[in-house]
Amino acid sequence: MATRKKYIQRAIAVVLLLTGINIAAAYFHGRWDLTKEKRYTLTSHTRQMLRQLDSPVDIEVFLKGDYPASFRQLAQATSELLEEFREYGKQNVRFTFVNPGQGMTDTARMKFLGELTAQGIMPFNMQVQQESNDGFAQKLIFPGALVHYKGKTMGVNLLKNQGGQDPMQTMNNSEALLEYQFANAISKLQQKEKPLIGYMMGHGESLGAEVYDALSTLQSNYALDTLTLQSASFISPEFNVILFAKPAGAFSEADKLKIDQYVMNGGKVLWFIDESSASMDSLHQQNAFVAVDRGLNLEDLLFRYGVRINQDLVMDLQSDVVPLVVGNVGNRPQIQPVPFPYFPMLMPTKAHPIVKNLDMVLSRFVSSMDTIKNDAVRKTVLLTTSRTSRATRLPTEVSWDVVKTQPNPREYRQQYIPTAILLEGHFTSLFHNRQDPAVVEALQRASGKPFRDATDTINKMIVVSDGDLIANAVSRKEGPLQMGINEFNPGFAFANKEFFLNCLEYLSGNSGIMEARNKELTLRLLDNGKIRQEKTKWQVICFLVPIGLILLFAMIFQFVRQRKATSY
Template sequence: MRKRSNILKNILLPLALVLAVQWFDLRFDLTQDQRYTLDPSTISVLEALDKPLKIDIFLSGKLPTDYLRFQREIQALIQSMEKYTDQLIVEYIDPFEGAPDTAELVAEMNQYGLTPEYVISEQNQAVEQTVVFPWAMVNDGNRTISVPLIEKNLGDNQQTIINRSIGQIEFKFFDAFFKINQEQKKVLAVLTSHDTSEDVKIADLMRSLQSYYQLASFDLKALENDPIKTLENLKRFELLVVSNPRVSFSEQEKYLLDQHLINGGKQLWMVNPVAINRDSLFNIKGSAVAIGNDLNMGNAFFKYGFRLEKNIIKDLYCAPIVLATGAQSQAQYLPIPWPYYPLVAPNDNVIGNGISNLWFKFASTIDTVRSSATKTPLVSSSDFSKSVQTPITIALNEASDKLVPSTFNQPHQTMGILVKGSFSSAFENRIKPVKINQHRDKGKSQMIIFSDGTLAENQVDKGSPLELGYDKWTNNFYGNKRFLNNCIHYLMGNNALLEVRSKAVNMVVLDRELIAKKSNSWRVALLLLPLLILGLFGAIVTRWRKAKYGQ
């Protein structure tokens, strides 16, 4: 009887406990930043999945140490997601398995837009280069979304890149699920009249928005003789994007834009308060005159609560400009700091969180004035800046002048703001340029404005648009595209995209130089300390035994 009881207690009960545990999925997130707890928006998207999603993750096989840690974090996230849906089919793929040649594999993956990362590591005084494809692909049977898993900002080292990417894993997959699950896209329009940015120069921004919204062009001059119809057409769009207009707006056009805003339409403006002939600046002459750029919108902007100053901001913290020194075969192209190109960190808010530095060019100060709407600064210059009044001559040879920090003595200056709340019409208590039905003097809306008309413009190489924020002359990447995407998501009411992206994940960064410096002493300590503790414990036990049993 006792033998049966022992079998029951020692074998059957533990076995039953092990089997019972398999039916329960108990996980506790004890991290301070709740890293493994999904955002409610992510949970809602997962629970709404009504068809299988195939997820291929190209992080498998031989990986560098940092990427192995990255892989484990992705696996933990996938496990958290599978708790809320059974529609995910996940496969980890080693892209090099069966690949005869690395160069051929890289070329093939590039055709699908999956660019590699080249990781340089030092092992045993030897330098080793590893090719990694940190990408995932999400497929619902009808369309495929490529998911870049790596998130990096200008100046990040390898460890910082991995830590930043770990913090953005949830957003990357949420973004892909959001794109696939959209049943109906909201519509936004881009102003094409008034000599705004050329199509090829805003092509990359428009391409990045196509997965989220329906895009349309809008010509404010198309029906000049029928302003009522023009306003009706304009009201169809939830957002109007105005990029770098160079032709002033007539009173009638300004009135139509005003009524679009007052009736709840959102607007995103990128304008140059100061006009500079950049062709003259970057040709043989090497100089240009900066003068005020009158778009006939000043009184309307003032009514909304802000004013664009006719000045140019110079910042000690700036992006470089590449200039040639020497002649013919002795010519060298050198990056030189150019204070007219402020390098701006977005302010800490839901739009700017986690975004790399922005690249502004010849920006101006935005002052706020009293109005019923609330104003929130989005981007500002550094505390080592100054403004110069126009008209002024700007010459490229200024780049050779030594920058004197003491002359950059003005505090930060606003270059982009969000205006939201109750707006008063710019034509309140004024004679209207055209009679329309249901004129409104007040209304609630939102507007974002930047004092750099080229903020959304990408560079062009051989007639093809490059990625927005990429400078082909210095090979630097800036955060313009992600920041403007966030601005548009905010104005279009897609706050879930911003909330998931701004989720704070605090990763502890090890000081590798300190580790390398003290690694030998730590090895010795870890070897000897357990022996000392064991010896001390043995001595205490021996003394206790002698005291107790010695008599």
Template structure:
């Protein structure tokens, strides 16, 4: 009897052990092929974006990702290696067999190291502490994406925060049949791409073919351009203006960065200028005002006075916060801030019955005001005294629909009164307008990286749709203090002064009341 019980106990133990092992094996098998985890971060930073999953699912052939990471890394980069590995495993899982990943250490093969450097992945020098000594080590932290005979390179992976965007955009770039083209038109203004917009150009070239447009010579915008950026131009001649109009009529998308005011940064003087585009834009549905917008919500600006440099709050640099972006428009709905220096306000000017819809992408708080005639840009002035007629003003607008040509009932420039070939109405297309071009200039965008995100989101939405916007935007975080009215501030001040002492007094009275009640109960029982 005893032996039978022991045998049954052993058998039960064996069955339980086999069952647990079987469950663990099945669990590991399933987990190797299916990701199941909960991302509790607000923006789901550790989960692949839906657009990334969709792009990976639609791959029709093998995409090879070669990870050129050195095996010997400083301690502070060891966690980066693990994070990169985890992210790439998700890519591999959602790629359904079309993502092939290979890890290579170029430092082990001099010939391979030369080929990697030829690809555009540099050798980096870092300090490594070993045996209480600081040593200089050469390492690699790059990636290459191969598809058919095309390749794309991520020269250095120094953070996991932007890796998904960099990797997905590179995959999209190499798998696309023809690269999209962005044109930059700046020859009619004081700006140049190389001197003023090199950072923007560098960012755009990661995904697009970028070319400069020279309308003074050609008078026509090339058909190969998908999206045109017009920045800071003034006194555009009629033939160039006609070229812009006809590009839109052919279905091209345009970003107008108009400067109604010329700001001389060194002297802080402002004068009105004419871009010769205002009347055409008003015909398209957006009016650019010749004013400067100030807002109670703004950023600090840096100025020099003699040999002294100081920082001060500057309402002429308004800051757009999350609630003031269009929450139903994907290109801005996930943004949290945008800073526009010396910007002008915009108004919708479309007429009833027009086939164009105009919406505001970004606006000020209700505590903004404008300067219209006399422009005093000095940072040392009492802004509260000059603030009047508070209101909310549009700073960035989107017009979408079928646009009518500005020249539909006019003579075509350059034809000397003769009838010329003209497209009088566009297919469905879009334009985005801002009353400022400095917000993406090198001198400004280096301090306000959120401006880069806004601008690239605009270009991506106009050129590609919504594929990459969600990936880039969710890594951006800005948590400013909530702007309070004077009444709200007074209430909080009153509560801080009187509420806390009042609560202490109420607590004391309640304590006295209950102790007295307890004492009466004890006396009634003769205690």
């Protein structure tokens, strides 16, 4: 009786202990991220943003369905991340996984999928094997999500561009960017006022079809206004960032003074500069032309800030393609895409969150860049050529003949030539000790600000030596394409738009969110050769060891029972 009472007391104590643990776990609990790269740890900025949510964030993830293993893995990673979001956002973070268009009529489904595309969620065309036969069918999937907050909605692409990478690495990079994608979307939906971007005009910049995607991207994500530099008395500090997109005309000293004082007062500048006159229009009109310096008169200004765009053209064996007539069949020309060395596929350096986990970027007629020694300004190279490149000084002839002959690798020995550089620090004015008193006085009266010799705080700008990097091709059938898509090789999009947006995000002050781009997940792949060699051994171990452990436990249990029985 006493033994029975003791067992009952122990059972009650265990039940009470487990109940207490469960109640405590509902209020006090923690997690330990034991992964080397801190895969499951959110950045401090993301955690703070989620804790401060004042209204529910509803997230619809379109990764539910019969998908291949790689997409199921992406769905699992997304679910784990959003669970972590809910840890900090509590009841203000809600998410569901849905199959887009399921249960809808064909008309309603097509309309809904069109709305997803309009939100920026791009479809992925996947081949699936049919059950009835050995054939394959095309299936469109939308690896993305919609984030809803206070009546506003933003689309999130969960799958990165696949150009230049193997599918496994693409999925890995997509997983690494999940926190940034969702945190950035929530942050933008929380903005009461969008940052103001100034699109600078007056030096031959275009507002035509070739920059349609850039302007659409700016209008979708920012407040956008144009400013003609010559007609403006000064550049208003209300502009968070000003953008120079392939200027073609020379900048006067008065123009440079306005830019300089905007920078000295904390303004951010994003430069996309073509140093040479080279363009595809010239090649379309003739078999060859001589590329010369544009004469923009910006060398001294950029030099003072810490960078120089060289008067040359870069050629690279890692380049995109152009169509070339290689022969005729009857009266019809045979066209074949061939690599064009003047279209380098630029490589991200991974030295900064702007280019972390970024795919290659397409350029056209790009120049090399150098940094200038200046301890007050930190220079970070963002984009470079490959390890097989070269630079030819201007003036130089650009001809179709370059694609008709096999390139000599010994001529392409320059490695990783810089083509995009981030400058951060205390900038010194170009007009320090050389200003025209009358011009400076007029600028001070117009702006209401005194002339500054240097920046008071750390400022930043980005200089890219290719004006076409944010231009888009214009198809005769489809009209303006997305930037980073080659009209003659439309299989995938390079990461031009992503690079453009990342530059704007960083310069416009959202650097805390950019911290989440620093994540890098390590692919720990199994050795296929070792798997084949040791397959049988591990199959035997996995089969016999569990059975052996069960038998061993049974023998120990039986031995203990016999010992207890003999002791009474």
